[in-house]
Amino acid sequence: MNIQPAERMNHIKPSVIRQFAEAALKQGLISFANGNPSPVTFPVEYMKRFYQEALETGDNKLFTYGAVLGYPPLVEALKKRLAAKYGFDFEQNDLFIVSGGTQAVDLVSKIWLEKGDGVIVEEPSYSSCYNIFHAYEAELLGVGINESGIDTEAVEEMLKTHPEVKLIYTISSFQNPTGYTAVADTRKKLYELACRYDKIILEDDPYTELRFAGESVDPVKSLDTEGRVFYTSSLSKVICPSFRLGYLVADKRFRQYLNVCKQVTDIHSNTLAQYVAWGIMTKTDYEEHLNRAREEYRKRVALVTETLKKNMHPSCRISAPEGGLFMMLFMPDCVDAVEFTWKGIERGVVCVPGSGFLIDGNAPSHSIRMCYSTAPIExxxxGAEIIGKLTWDMIEGKD
Amino acid sequence: MNIQPAERMNHIKPSVIRQFAEAALKQGLISFANGNPSPVTFPVEYMKRFYQEALETGDNKLFTYGAVLGYPPLVEALKKRLAAKYGFDFEQNDLFIVSGGTQAVDLVSKIWLEKGDGVIVEEPSYSSCYNIFHAYEAELLGVGINESGIDTEAVEEMLKTHPEVKLIYTISSFQNPTGYTAVADTRKKLYELACRYDKIILEDDPYTELRFAGESVDPVKSLDTEGRVFYTSSLSKVICPSFRLGYLVADKRFRQYLNVCKQVTDIHSNTLAQYVAWGIMTKTDYEEHLNRAREEYRKRVALVTETLKKNMHPSCRISAPEGGLFMMLFMPDCVDAVEFTWKGIERGVVCVPGSGFLIDGNAPSHSIRMCYSTAPIExxxxGAEIIGKLTWDMIEGKD
Structure with missing residues (x-):
């Protein structure tokens, strides 16, 4: 057979993160690689209750083909929560259930992106989304990110020089991989730039419910009077990933596009899982469930931070996330992150090198992502001590 | 906001079928429109048992991110079944779990199709797949289908005149909408043509387990020594649609492509549903479960066929499916299918006009699809009597 795959296949690459994550699982190492929520946060007892409840109803609507937009009670519950928490306007917007936040990014890309379009991304960022944009043959344009969020000056510079930009992708809270959160002022500037230059913002916000410190900041979507912000979040981090459920908030004028794109992708998302998510959100003390998860991550960040500060080389620096699953260890330029990662694996700990989050995955990097959520707390x-000590050995040339 | 959607959005259209199906639901009509399996076939008791079993295991692998390829025990169970039933070669092929057969068609399209590529489709056929191919900006080339399956002479003619064809899409058994099944000789010819002209076959086979009469015919994939047939089937018709589970069998040399395409689409499919499907397939009398479903459909086809034969105008003809969910009523050219469908709705029965399954959904058609699976048996x-009498009134000009 002598048939060439579509051009897009030249642009998408297997996930580096998954490679390290799978290596970790196989070899029984301490894993800071897997970007998974902590298993102790999975509401298994609630799941038992609501799966049973769903199956006892005998309601065929839960078993046959369902609404493309999502199971209506779950849609309503999420709208209510987002309206109360962030003031989202559901006179103006729809909320769709999708099969995980990844699918939301895919659907938005499917509607808007084609060859020659530019997408501004934070760099480093979640490389699977780079892949999604590449699958639609868009060009990625990286801008920096720091403690205040995406570098809006760099965004403006990019917008001035790259008229082909159509979309700006931002993980506004507890960013993957850095753990950084955009401050209110950054969000406002970013939205103003999108308006001034007539661009779309895709705000990916899967970690936002996991804030364990500091003050909540409203999403960019809260500022959106023009319907140019697509907002997505996920139930993977607050219920469990294997449900494959997320949601997408978009201006109503795009309903027909999203509807048909979802139809040609997987028709709709798993209905029983939607029922269970609805049950957990509306018939239990959901806030208490979230608080347990938040407390778990707060404790873990404190432990890693304290241990690293005690053990790492003074030329290193770590991010100080106020929520989410990720932090980053920044090392001096003499340390190559990939080499560091392999040394770490030799010593029994696996992280993901920062290069895995760059547009050019082979570019040098000097940072590693540490996901503190998965490893058994003990x-x-x-693991953090091993990593801390390794910075000394690498920097002082002892390893 | 003045941003244009991607060019592909000009090519994909909302499903006509869903429009009629949703109309039917809203108005409480007798529905022959919904292409859904019969609710009496849903194994709700088994679902209770295996959801509970899954949740009792407390196995975090069922809750956290899972394997892109699918839950390994389900993958193995399906391989075993397909190897035994059709002789599929899993030394040479992979089996992937996907989020419904629709997603399999999307993934195969994502790998292979781009602007300018041609796709040969049966016409009429499942219009959602037309939409998927259009989403990748492929051109559709329709060939006829009859009691023996896809018209292989028309396929060859098309291959001779359209070198841009890359892929041939076929629903080989109990086709949607006609109910026709390709005979063994058609399958052999189709595969030979694909080899001779170096094309890919995408064989969509979601109804095959629902054979209630006649002899089983091996899939085209059974003939595939060159790895050019992508085979997909679904658990929607044999367990339930809301699970959103299907599978894709493809030559191992495409594993990396499928893996990365699934990652950038929804990462993996709902794991608990995969566990439950595995439980039903391996720990119950699954064949007995299938036999109950087959008997249900056999009974329904007999009822519709008998009633139509008694009541319809002698110039009409119906297909005689040996399995699946669909049959078609073919009327003389003087009857417009869309008009007929609206008259049917006035009388309390909703079908889908044949034009809904043509590449040009506005082209005239003189047939309707009748899905006999969904309406309460009584x-x-x-409903069939109303449809039968309507043919008289339309043809004799009384309505």
Whole structure:
């Protein structure tokens, strides 16, 4: 057979993160690689209750083909929550259930992106989304990110020089991989730039419910009077990933596009999982469930931070996330992150090198992402200590 | 905001079928429109048992991110079944779990299709797949289908004149909408043509397990020594649609492509549903479960066929499916299918006009699809009688 795959296949690459994550699982290492929520946060008892409840109803609507937009009670519950929490305007916007936040990014890309379009991304950022944009043959344009969020000056510079930009992708809270959160002023500037230059913002916000410190900041979508912000979040981090459920908030004038794109992708998302998510959100003390998860991550960040500060080389620096699953360890330029990662694996700990989050995955990097959520708590401090000591050995040339 | 959607959005259209199906639901009509399996076939008791079993295991692998390829025990169970039933070679092929057969068609299209590529489709056929191919900006080339399956002479003619064809899409058994099944000789010819002209076959086979009469015919994939047939089927018709589970069998040399395409689409499919499907397939008398479903459809086809034969105008003809969910009523050219469908709705029965399954959805057609699976059994004969009488009134000009 001598048939060439579509051109897009030249642009998408297997996830580096998954490679390290899978390596970690196989070899029984302490894993800071897997970007998974902590298993102790999975509401298994609630899941038992609501799966049983769903199946007892005998309601065929839960078993046959369902609404493309999502199971209506779950849609309503999420709208109510987002309207109360962030003031989202559901006179103006729809909320769709999607099969995980990844699918939301895919659907928005499917509607808008084609060859020659530019997408501004934070760099480093979640590389699977780079892949999604590449699958639609868009060009990625990286801008920096720091403690205040996306570098809006760099965004403006990019907008001035790259008229082909159509979309700006931002993980506004507890960013993957840095753990950084955009401050209110950054969000406002970003939205103003999108308006001034007539661009779309895709705000990916899967970690926002996991804030364990500091003050909540409203999403960019809260500022959106023009319907140019597509907002997505996920139930993977607050219920469980294997449900494959997320949601997308978009101006109503795009309903027909989203509807048909979802139809040609997977028709709709798993209905029983939607029922269970609705049950957990509306018939339990959901805030208490979230608080347990937040407390778990707060404890873990404190442990890693304290251990690293005690053990790492003074030329290193770590991000100080106020929520989410990720932090980053920044090392001096003499340390190559990939080499560091392999040394770490030799010593029993696996992280993901920062290069895995760059547009050019082979570019040099000097940072590693540490996901503190997955490893058994008793391994977390030990793992952080190993990483801390490794910075000394690498920087002082002892390894 | 003055941003244009991607060019592909000009090519994909909302499903006509869903429009009629949703109309039917809203107005409480007798529905021959919904292409859904019969609710009486949903194994709700088994679902209770295996959801509970899954949740009792407390196995975090069922809750956190799972394997892109699918839940390994389900993958193995399906491989075993397909190897035994059709002789599929899993030394040479992979089996992937996907989020419904629709997603399999999307993934195969994502790998292979781009602007300018041609796709040969049966016409009429499942219009959602037309939409998927259009989303990748492929050109559709329709060939006829009859009692023996796809018209292979028309396929060859098309291949001779359209070198841009890359892929041939076929629903080989109990085709949607006609109910026709390709005979063994058609399958052999189709595969030979694909080899001779170096094309890909995408064989969509979601109804095959629902054979209630006649002899089983091996899929085209069974003939595939060159790895050019992508085979997909679904659990929607044999377990339930709301699980959103299907599978894709493809030559191992495409594993990396499928893996990365699934990652950038929804990462993996709902794991608990995969566990439950595995439980039903391996720990119950699955064949007995399938036999109950087959018997249900056999009974319904007999009822519709008998009633139509008694009541319809002698110039009409119906297909005689040996399995699946669909049959078609073919009327003389003087009857417009869309008009007929609206008259049917006035009389309390909703079908889908044949034009909904043509590449040009506005082209004239003189047939309607009747899905006999969904309506309560006591309504089926009454609905068929109304349809039968309507043919008289339309043809004799009384309505």
């Amino acid at each position: 391994d977390v401090a030990r | 309504d089926v004969a009454r």
